[in-house]
Amino acid sequence: MTSSQVIVKLCITIFFLIHYGPPASAQLSSTFYSSSCPKALSTIKSAVNSAVAKESRMGASLLRLHFHDCFVNGCDGSILLDDTANFTGEKTAAPNNNSVRGFDVVDTIKSNLESICPGVVSCADILAVAARDSVVALGGSTWSVLLGRRDSTTASLSAANSNIPSPFLNLSGLITAFTNKGFTTKEMVALSGSHTIGQARCTLFRSRIYNETNINTAYATSLKSKCPSSGGDNNLSPLDTTSPTTFDSAYYTNLINNKGLLHSDQQLYSGGSGSTDSQVKSYSSNSATFFTDFGNAMITMGNLSPLTGTSGQIRTNCRKVNSG
Structure with missing residues (x-):
């Protein structure tokens, strides 16, 4: 390629970058x-x-x-x-x-x-x-x-x-759902810690509190007052019964005590011998490790197939696509 061809190619590249932005x-x-x-x-x-x-x-x-x-x-x-x-x-x-x-x-x-x-x-x-x-x-x-x-x-x-991912998934299903998005099992367990805040509707944990055995008896009884066997589908209970409005590692301690609200939550801990049990124990005893792993997993999640460059648009109203 001659020097003049290189200059032309460079000019074309610069033109496209100026007018169309970086590649997607x-x-x-x-x-x-x-x-x-x-x-x-x-x-x-x-x-x-x-x-x-x-x-x-x-x-x-x-x-x-x-x-x-x-x-x-x-x-x-x-x-x-x-x-x-x-x-x-x-x-x-x-x-x-x-x-x-x-x-x-x-x-x-x-x-x-x-x-x-x-x-x-x-x-x-x-x-x-x-x-x-x-x-x-x-x-x-x-x-x-x-x-x-x-x-x-x-x-x-x-x-x-x-x-x-469904709140009714078993551990293998959770691992598959997150693996399909490029996450490791470790990242899945860390991201599940988001359930240290927030609430869930009765319809999502009713079957757990009435039918499952790997749940603290007193905890299940307390939940039944909020979530009857029929009706009250939209009644709310905190995902973290210990500190429901504080982002901490209590969620994992709850799992060790069989106080996971959702079926999918409790699947992360099965008495000490499960494939994710050691990680749950680690986060329970060391919130700093959980915070670090959670932040890193959130960065990974934020990198899931983003639209960049000239793909998509910048919506003026987040509820609707720009007109024209």
């Missing part, structure tokens, strides 16, 4: 908005702190939104899209219907960001940062959120129904 495979970066919207992270944090101060449960809800977004076709903000006359999104999928919440908080964050940096910060990135800030607001440790995701222009009801 571009890596996420913790400093993505440092120039384009320097107040992005502080704006999100302020709104999250305010929402969690009003209702501690909102922290768990925002964390869950990010999880349920990333497990369905990657971290692309698809869970935020409302249904339209011509489009059915993910909000009515079985794992989400009457369950996922926090959309109003995301709307507030997006509105605040649009007022200072219009068209810059994606809804998918808002979910990633809000998840981290929620954990910190409830006493957990921080991690560096990688940014630069763009928003999808579509969603998948069927993928939401099939890809989000």
Whole structure:
């Protein structure tokens, strides 16, 4: 290749980078908005702190939104899209219907960001940062959120129904569900620790408290008062009976004491001989190890098939695709 050909090729490359941005495979970066919207992270944090101060449960809800977004076709903000006359999104999928919440908080964050940096910060990135800030607001440790995701222009009801791990899964099913998304079993156990905050509906743990034997008797009895054998499907109980509004390692101690609320929770500990039992014991006795592993696993989750470069769009309203 002659020098003139090299120069022409270089000019073409520069032209495309200027007009179309980096390729879609571009890596996420913790400093993505440092120039384009320097107040992005502080704006999100302020709104999250305010929402969690009003209702501690909102922290768990925002964390869950990010999880349920990333497990369905990657971290692309698809869970935020409302249904339209011509489009059915993910909000009515079985794992989400009457369950996922926090959309109003995301709307507030997006509105605040649009007022200072219009068209810059994606809804998918808002979910990633809000998840981290929620954990910190409830006493957990921080991690560096990688940014630069763009928003999808579509969603998948069927993928939401099939890809989000069920609370009724056995250990082998949990491992498979997370392996299918590229996680190790260790990362699966660490991410399960998100259940140290939040609540679950009676319909999700009724069969456990009435039919299973690997549950603390007094604990099961106390739950039956909130969750009768019939009716009361939407009655709530905390996933962590010890410290339900604090992000700590008590979830794992509860498992050792057979006080996991969901069937899938208790599957992580089976009396000391299970494949994940030693990890549960480790987190129970050392919260610092749990915090480190959880943060690293959240970074891995945030890297699930993000849209970057010229893929997708930056939605102006997180609930709907940009028109035109």
